[in-house]
Every structure is written in C-alpha cells, then in structure tokens.
Amino acid sequence: MVTGWPVAIFPIVFGVLYLDMALQKALWKNYGWLEGWLRQEIAHPTFGWYTAFLRDVVFPHFEVFGMLTFAT
Numbered sequence: 001m002v003t004g005w006p007v008a009i010f011p012i013v014f015g016v017l018y019l020d021m022a023l024q025k026a027l028w029k030n031y032g033w034l035e036g037w038l039r040q041e042i043a044h045p046t047f048g049w050y051t052a053f054l055r056d057v058v059f060p061h062f063e064v065f066g067m068l069t070f071a072t
Helices: 005-024 034-043 048-071
Strands: none
Touching: 034 048
C-alpha cells in the first residue's frame, strides 16, 4: 500500500526545478545561458528562417526577449 507522500513530494520537487530554471534566466545574471543558446542556434541553424528571425529580430531586442523569457 502506497501512502500519499509520493504525491505530496512531486509538486514540491517540480516547483524547485521550475524555480531553478527561472533563476538561471534571471535579470541580474544577464539572462544566464540564454545568450549563449541564441548564439549557438544562430551558428548551427535548423531552419534558415529561424536563424534570420533570431539574428534580425530577437538578438537586437535581446533585453525585451530576455525579460519575456524570465517572466514567462
């Protein structure tokens, strides 16, 4: 018979992981790994239109997209 503690632990662990990922994109850390990820996506594109979008739209307005990523 399984008690309810595994069900109680899951949302706590999920919340801690969620906060960890959010804080890795924090404003005071210059958005953490986000800029490096964007540069890697531009250097090794999957689709040409996606590279153009990242290079011409997202990267020039990185602060806005970084804030949106952190807030989301």
